[in-house]
Amino acid sequence: MSEIDWRPSLPEAVVALIVIAVGFVEAVVLYAITNGRVDGFAQTLVVAFAVAASRRAPAVGLALVWVLGLLHVRFGVPIMLVEFTLTAVFFGSARWGRSATVVMSALSVPLAVVVAFVLHQGRTIFLHLLVGGSRVDDVIRQRPTLELALSLVAMLLVAAPWPAGLVMRSLDRAKVSRASMLAAEEAATVARRETDHIREIVELRDQQTRLARDVHDVVGHSLAVILAQAESGQYLDDTERLKRTLRTIATSARSSLQDVRQVLSSTQDPATVPGFDGLIAGVRDSGHEIVATEVGTPRRLTGENAAVAYRVFQEMLTNAIKHGRRDRPIVTERHWTTTPADALMIEVTNGTEGSGCDGPLGHGRGLDGMRRRLDEIGGHLDVQAAETTFTVTAIVPARDGTR
Template sequence: MTNRSRSSPSAEGELRLPRPPGVLRRYWARHPVFADVLVCVVCLMVSAVPVIATPVLPEGVGTRSSDWLRVLPFLGVMVVLGCLSLLLRRRHPILVLGAAYLVALAYLFTPDPITGPLVLVATYSVAVHVSTRATLVGVGIGTVVLVGTGIGLASAGAISTAVLWGSIVNEALNAVIGGLIGTNVGSRARYVAALIDHSRRLVVERDQQAKLASAAERERIARELHDIVAHSLTVMVALAEGVAASRDAERSRPGVEAIAATGREALRDMRATLGILRDPAEAPLAPLARDTTAETVASARAAGFDTRLIVSGDPAGLDSRTQLAVSRIVQESVTNILRHASGATRIDVVIRHEPEGVSVAVRDDGFPVTAPQDSPGFGLRGLRERVELTGGTVSAGPRHPHGWSVTAHIPRQELHA
């Protein structure tokens, strides 16, 4: 009882997979032409038995034999053609059903009530290969035509009442049996086809989601590597140029130490970023979610710029993603000043912590060599993407009379326990 309860569906609408087909059904499905030929032959044999046997049964002499001889050629042709139409039951099941009811009409002209399996097989084929609704409509029309024609012929004295009622009852039973079996088989086949189609869509969606996630991860790592490498190398180049221009070894020592410290810091951040690729279970950005604003300002000062950092407001409760975005805004802006600002001597970094968010502004007094806003590079584009991920805005442009300014606003994120 316990095992049975465990195997039963636990909720309404639970998806239940069908049982796999057996050996016979798999062979039947793999060889449709052989199956159709076999069905045609069997139906032809079953239909031929009453046509051949009924005239030679007892009392098959005299008037009765002559009546059968008149009907037998026509009936034989109709039965053969009806059975041959079963070869088209997969491609044209409605046509086959119509041919089956034509044969049923031919049975009305026999001296004795006989029938065959054509209506049964044709109804089954419509239910399997079309739909249950088409089966009901087709059988309804065929039955109405059969009954109406039979009543008209019986009223005119062309056929006997026994043949009429025998044909109606037999064909109705064949239609009901074929329809019930075909509906069951067809519903299961359509259910399996729907499951397969649903599974294929799920696979496609899964692959698309994986590609999107992979692309987003590549962009994120590209942003991190660009921020680390571009800033660190820019600072190191500036410091190295200052050391090379100095002839005093003692005055050059702090610059050399700053180059080494910047290189070590860049290597540490790069290892943390690449570690995410090696260990997928590691939380993304967790090793890098720290405030590097002071280090960026210090590196700019070491490179010879008059750099000022102004922080106002209470930074308490600032989440790591926002803090990382603020640090990267300052880092990328200072890096662009070191690389592109000609004649710049002063850098102002202003960070305001407000109840609704954080505002960042980085300004210089130099002359920009390029216009990043007209042709943004990887750094500014990555900066915009990073700020947009936090729901903020960023803008960059020239100042008057000279200089460049980068401003950003990041809304404060709610921290959840």
């Protein structure tokens, strides 16, 4: 069983003990003056409890103040000097109380002043003020000026702690608001940093994905061409044709190595991307029959679109070489359109005996890579498999920002 920590309540307890000690001394004096009146002891205990509750339970302390006020008004209990410590209740109600407590304390302060004034100056003045008696001036003139001034000062002392508490309450709220604002700004700064960090990670992974796709396309295409040339070279008896095939293999390997270096160093400029004719010539040199047609008015692709179109066409030819039948030609068509959009449609068809491409229809690594490339520039990829043919169609926007 854990011990109760009384330290947070220690200041209130000390103040309450001081109030009890001073109040009991005053009560003893009052007892002696009034010949046996013991009200002062009960008043002292009520005041002590009210002062002790002024910080942690200001509503309770305010309720005890009202109890004292009723005792004074109803039973004529005299005001004790120790009751001036009740100003701590007014201060606590304004600073730490809830909204209802603040409102009630605002009403209690003037009421307490009126009660104190009436009980101190005598009921006669109060009654004449209510009825408008003609002897009011005479009664006031009978009171010494100094006594009246002291009474006014005492009333100000009773009323002053409440606005002071209200000011402290406003300062506390302003401090809390400032701290909350600073915390919100700090949280926003942290969130921005985390967002920037996440964005950097996403960009890095995107670059890695692009690099992997580029290397896949370059190496896959070159190896497919080299493999086809090497296989056809086994059956060549003519020395000159064999040398030409070997030169083609060397050229393809050299070109592939250069492309890989450009990809790894990120120095490839879309403006320097090789043309489609080079890819067609490489496939033709590998021994595959290829039929290439171009429809419409050719236009220069701009920016990233040129590189995407080249890589997509390269991957189409690679898949056609790897998975197509060698006894049937690869058919390519480039169709330049102006309606409904200015775009280039690339279509590659090859003969096949199965599903045709690297994996199930539409789910191969090469097809996924082509789709991602085209999606990034607002293009589209379509795959159609028939019983003996496999057709891949790509729509490449002719200009950047088509999406």
